[in-house]
Amino acid sequence: MHKLSKYPTLLILYAAAALFTLYYCKNDKQPPVYEDLGSVKNRIFKTNADFEKQINELKTLVSNNSDEKLLQEKFQDIRKTYKKIEWAVEYFLPNSARFINGPALPEIEMDEHTEIEPEGLQVLEEMFYPYDKGNKEEVTRMLNKLINKSNTIETNFQVITISKDQVFDALRQEAFRISSLGISGFDTPVSGMFLQEMPSSLEGIKETLEQISTDRSKDKALKSIVTEINSAIEVLKKNTDKNTFDYVNFIPNHLNKLTALMLDFKDQENIPDVEVTTALNKNAATFFTKNAFNPNAFTPGKEYAYSEEKAALGHQLFNDKILSNSNNRSCATCHIPEKAFTDGLAKAMSLENSELARNTPSLNYAGYQHGQFWDMRKDDLEGQSSDVISNKEEMHGDLNVILAKINQDKNYQAAFKKIYHSQKTEVWQLQNVLATYIRSLAKFNSDFDEYMRGNKSAMTENQKRGFNLFVGKAQCAICHFVPLFNGTVPPNFKKTEQEILGVAVNAENRVFDNDLGRGKFHETVPSLQHSFKTPTLRNSNKTAPYMHNGGYKTLKEVMNFYNKGGGKAFGFKVENQTLSDAPLQLTDKEIDDIIEFMKALDDR
Structure with missing residues (x-):
């Protein structure tokens, strides 16, 4: 002890170790689970080794x-x-994941206006279904790339530290991935084998929860989770036909129960939240829990955070003609609440009452997209x-002139000062209250939401059949992702996708619409030419006419276009x-059943 006294730091460490040992012996508890996470990594290594071995065998x-x-x-x-x-x-290697099992489409570097070659399992799926022996060399090249990614998994997990809260967060994220991308066949669009794969994903969750429990x-939440996963797997094994599977009941009866039980597990294990702002709230038991989504995950920064006071002020300004140059048009002129904040016209009308280039989009769920306007030219609602x-054809307003008017209005000035605590209203504050009001329009209270929350009488039989077709045979959900039904990709909701459909000028489908869409701003990127944001289908029953050009008058015309195979099918x-x-x-x-289902997405 004399030596220890000469080294006070060593003495403190010795005392801490003694107290630690005494505490755990006295309470007869298991050692901290962090010591056991090596076993989680070991299983990752073993499974990854099997993954690489199987690639080499292929x-x-x-x-x-x-053959x-x-x-x-x-x-x-x-x-x-x-x-x-x-x-x-x-969760831990998202960039590698994109090139292991991402879509068979080029990865786009927007800032550089360049494309990166797609690779991974989805690219290989297209090569094997069907298989052409003439592609042997290219298939081998892609398999070698996949082996490189397996090596990346090995290398990275050897050096990174994984904690219990992170592992749980990753498993919860996977459960929601299964409930959205997995159940829709997003990553098996050609083979359609996703129902056969889902048991493996569920087993991965179960085995890892058992390790960290x-x-x-x-004997509580874990036991219930194991029972629920086993039950879900049995259902999946009984019917692997994507065209006849009962998605509308499998989600609430099994997947929603699983994600809810995982929160019980988290509480019983006293697992803290990972302190990162996410679109899906940490306390959301399912995708369909009321207030499951966090609008602040889609704002430019903390100062733009949602509040009811901002939304109320934004609502007032949304309906005020003060925002236009001649005080003759408000936001509500073209975004009518009864039409899900569209205008019912094929194309928006200018101040001079002439047609503009595109259809007026719905605002109801615009707050849950990364990319505004059909061409996604603005990142957020503030922009x-x-x-x-300021658009001379739409409102022709001058933000500085508008701010001067607002600062001269005692009521507006007082309202802004109460919220932002500044003497004068600033441009970003005006943008923020308007954007906050639009974020408040997402209600998540449709008949479909109610059904997913357990109200089995909320949807008709036709609507239930329609949802099963929507997810299965029609493959709508691989672009319009459940639960937002737009192109914002779950379960992280960090990216909103655009698609190229080959849309015609109208439902006769004889003349191609040459609007470049997002490609206008990325002329050197082939995969963005004629691309448009994937809008939400929530309230689509109220937003006719359809597509970026308003050329399709009814949902039936839209469905006929998709049913044929898009623009290519029309030559x-x-x-x-x-x-x-x-x-x-x-x-x-x-x-007709799919259209009936889409009516179930109308907000009440």
């Missing part, structure tokens, strides 16, 4: 000119193995509001079309 089969069926079976084994560690790779949850106000040369050109082969009755 390379051998390709080299030996094996297509054998190649497809081995490919499916590879996908199922990856699904067991998808939770870890997506303690006695606090083993969108000022763009519209348009759309080499970069992202919509599959394979006919959906939906019957008229099936189309």
Whole structure:
């Protein structure tokens, strides 16, 4: 002890270790679970080793000119193995995940106006379904790239530290990925084998929760989770046909129960939240829990945070003609609440009462998108509001003139000062209150939401059949993602996608619409030419006419366009079309049921 006294830091560490040992011996508890996370990493390493081994086996089969069926079976084994560690790779290595199992589309570097070659499992799926032996060399090249990504997984997990709160957060995220992308077949658009894969994803969640659990949850939440996952897997094994699977009941009966039980597990294990702002609130039991979504995940910064006071002031200004140059037009002139904040016209009208280039989009769920306007030229609603106000054809307002008017109005001045505590209103504050009002318009109270919350009488039989078709045979949900039904990709909701459909000028589908969309701002990026934001289908029953040009008068006309296979099916040369050109082969009755389902997405 004399030596220890000469080194006070060593003495403190010795005392801390003694107290730590005494505490755990006295309370007869398990050691901290952080010591056990090495076993979680070891399982990741083992599964990843199996993943790489199977890729090499597939390379051998390709080299030996094996038949297509054998190649497809081995490919499916590879996908199922990856699904067991998808939770870890997506959470801790998201960039690698994009190139392991991302869409078979170029990754776009917007700032650089360049494209990065797609690779990974979805690219390989297109090569194996069907398989052309003439592509052997290219298939082998892609398999080698996949091996490199497996090596990346190994290298990174050797050096990163993973904590219990992070592992739980990753598993919860995976459960929501299954409930949105997994259940829709987002990453198996060609083979449609997603129902066969989902058990592997669920097993990955179950096994890892078992690893990080303690006695606090083993006979409680964990036991219930294991039972629920086993039950879900049994249902999945009974019917693997994507066209007849009962999605509308599987989600509330199994997937929603799983995500809710995981919160019980978190509480019993006293797992803290990972302190990161996310679109899905940390206390959301399901996608359909009231107030599940956090609008602040879509704002430019903390000072733009949502508040009811901002929304109320924004509502007042939204309806005030003070925002236009001649005080003759308000935001509400073109965004009518009864029409889900559209105007019911094919194309928006200018101040001079002439047609503008595009259809007026709905505002109801615009707050849950990264990219505003059809061409996504503004990142957020703050930028969108000022763009519209200052546009000479829309409102022709001058923000400085408008601010002068507001600062001379005692009521407005007082309201802004109460919220922002500044002597004079600033441009960003005006933008923020308008944007906040628009964010307040997302109600999430449709019949579909009620059904998913357990009210089995909320939807008709036709609507339930329609949802099953929407997710399954029609493949609508691989672009209009549940639960927002727009192009904002779950479960992180950090990116909103655009699509190239090959839209015609009208529903006769004889003349191609040459509007470049997002491509106008990225002329050197082929995959963005004629691309447009994927809008929400919530309230779509109220927002006719449709598409960016308003050329399709009814949902039936829209569905007929999709059913045929988009622009390519009508002979348009759309080499970069992202919509599959394979006919959906939906019957008229099936189309009618899908339309009935979309009516169930109307806010009450």
